[in-house]
Amino acid sequence: MVETSYQPLTRINSYIPIFSELEIQQLVEKYGSPIYVIDEYTLRKKVATLENAYSTFNGPVRVAYSIKANFNPAVLKVFHSEGIIFDLTSIGELEFFLRTEGAVENVIYTSVTEERPEYETVIKAGVKRIVVSSYNGLVNLVEAAENLGAQVNTMIRINPEVGVKAEVRASYRHGKFGVPFNGNTVDSATNMIRKIIATPSLKFDGFHFHLGSQIEDPTCFINALDKLEAFVIKMRKEFPDLDIKILDIGGGTPVFYGTPVPMPEEIGLLVSGKLNALSEALSSRFTVFIESGRYLAAEAGLLISKVVNTKVYGGQKFIIVDAGYHLLLDAALLHQMYPQEVVPKSDKVEEMKLNLAGRLCDTYDIFPASPASNLAAAEKDKLVVFRNIGAYSIVFNMPFHCQTKPPILMRRMNGEIQMVRKGETIEELFENEGGKLLENF
Numbered sequence: 061m062v063e064t065s066y067q068p069l070t071r072i073n074s075y076i077p078i079f080s081e082l083e084i085q086q087l088v089e090k091y092g093s094p095i096y097v098i099d100e101y102t103l104r105k106k107v108a109t110l111e112n113a114y115s116t117f118n119g120p121v122r123v124a125y126s127i128k129a130n131f132n133p134a135v136l137k138v139f140h141s142e143g144i145i146f147d148l149t150s151i152g153e154l155e156f157f158l159r160t161e162g163a164v165e166n167v168i169y170t171s172v173t174e175e176r177p178e179y180e181t182v183i184k185a186g187v188k189r190i191v192v193s194s195y196n197g198l199v200n201l202v203e204a205a206e207n208l209g210a211q212v213n214t215m216i217r218i219n220p221e222v223g224v225k226a227e228v229r230a231s232y233r234h235g236k237f238g239v240p241f242n243g244n245t246v247d248s249a250t251n252m253i254r255k256i257i258a259t260p261s262l263k264f265d266g267f268h269f270h271l272g273s274q275i276e277d278p279t280c281f282i283n284a285l286d287k288l289e290a291f292v293i294k295m296r297k298e299f300p301d302l303d304i305k306i307l308d309i310g311g312g313t314p315v316f317y318g319t320p321v322p323m324p325e326e327i328g329l330l331v332s333g334k335l336n337a338l339s340e341a342l343s344s345r346f347t348v349f350i351e352s353g354r355y356l357a358a359e360a361g362l363l364i365s366k367v368v369n370t371k372v373y374g375g376q377k378f379i380i381v382d383a384g385y386h387l388l389l390d391a392a393l394l395h396q397m398y399p400q401e402v403v404p405k406s407d408k409v410e411e412m413k414l415n416l417a418g419r420l421c422d423t424y425d426i427f428p429a430s431p432a433s434n435l436a437a438a439e440k441d442k443l444v445v446f447r448n449i450g451a452y453s454i455v456f457n458m459p460f461h462c463q464t465k466p467p468i469l470m471r472r473m474n475g476e477i478q479m480v481r482k483g484e485t486i487e488e489l490f491e492n493e494g495g496k497l498l499e500n501f
């Protein structure tokens with residue numbers, strides 16, 4: 061948990077126990093372990109909650125799904141049917157979006173690489189709204205748009221350089237993303253607005269920022285919006301008609317992983333108040349985009365694994381499951397903790413320190429325990445369920461130690477279980493890794 065002086069009025073302090081013990085056991089009997097399971101109802105519910113959280117903003121609000129959190133095609137289809145917009149970052153993501161019948165008018169394209177051929181592909185696909193994050197990227201966009209005779213609604217990704225109290229920060233000074241308001245090089249919002257306004261093929265649409273992920277203290281939004289207000293007022297001296305049509309405030313809505321987090325309604329109320337003040341101060345009626353990957357996807361997913369071994373060493377017990385960080389990379393990379401529970405439950409109390417370990421031969425393959433975890437009953441052949449793993453987990457699956465990707469199941473709205481990704485076989489993995497290219501080797 062991040063230290064913060066912000067005192068939330070609300071606290072989410074438990075996870076939603078989607079799937080009963082019996083359902084979890086039945087899923088493993090039928091499909092084996094490890095398996096990922098996603099609940100469609102929870103995905104939909106999260107969209108409604110996030111939209112509602114910003115309902116006190118005086119203008120239009122659109123929720124955008126950050127596809128990087130979980131690009132499973134079935135998840136995308138669920139979100140398409142909710143009518144929300146999508147935050148895409150690569151041509152591959154655009155392909156997934158289009159192949160799942162997403163409507164191009166629902167895309168905000170925010171590239172990191174910003175190459176000219178990339179922009180040409182995106183514009184040819186019909187995408188109309190692009191966020192630029194560097195001067196070179198803007199030049200590439202101008203060339204791509206002129207080459208294709210297209211008009212592009214262009215937003216600038218700013219780095220407001222505000223302190224963010226979160227595990228993952230994206231707007232620190234000298235960071236990789238976006239441009240500062242002012243700066244000593246061409247890479248500044250001041251300079252890029254001038255260029256956009258001077259370019260007939262581009263239309264200035266507004267600003268984008270993304271402060272970080274799992275933001276438990278929303279003060280950073282207030283500070284970023286204050287800085288933006290001062291900047292727009294300053295720029296209006298040069299361009300009196302400068303207006304914001306879209307203001308994209310990025311992601312960051314937090315999820316419960318073991319320590320209390322404020323409810324999205326609390327964050328939404330606070331930030332909406334500031335957005336209303338900004339809209340009034342600038343006499344501007346903009347649309348707000350709220351991007352989210354984690355909040356929309358995390359709580360709908362669980363990973364079910366099986367205890368395959370245990371050992372006691374130095375007065376501590378090691379519980380070894382058939383999962384590993386190849387299935388939950390953030391556990392190793394960011395020490396991300398997930399609530400873990402044993403199925404079936406028991407009242408057993410364990411005196412020894414418990415360590416939950418994965419199947420990989422790597423020191424980092426130990427899952428951090430969450431305060432919401434209870435592993436006391438863990439013993440061979442029982443199940444260990446990881447909760448709230450629907451975001452930033454499946455997308456990182458990797459074949460370290462020749463591990464195959466497990467299946468993904470989705471519980472549909474009618475309660476039926478549908479497989480939405482087949483488990484990979486060892487033959488498929490061997491082939492994909494070059495096994496079939498050995499004939500003339």
Ligand SMILES: Cc1ncc(COP(=O)(O)O)c(C=O)c1O
Nearest residue numbers: 126270273311312351352353354
């Ligand atoms: C530009 C942008 N927007 C939104 C998000 C989603 O953030 P979160 O999943 O924390 O809501 C990310 C995540 O990295 C991002 O890079």
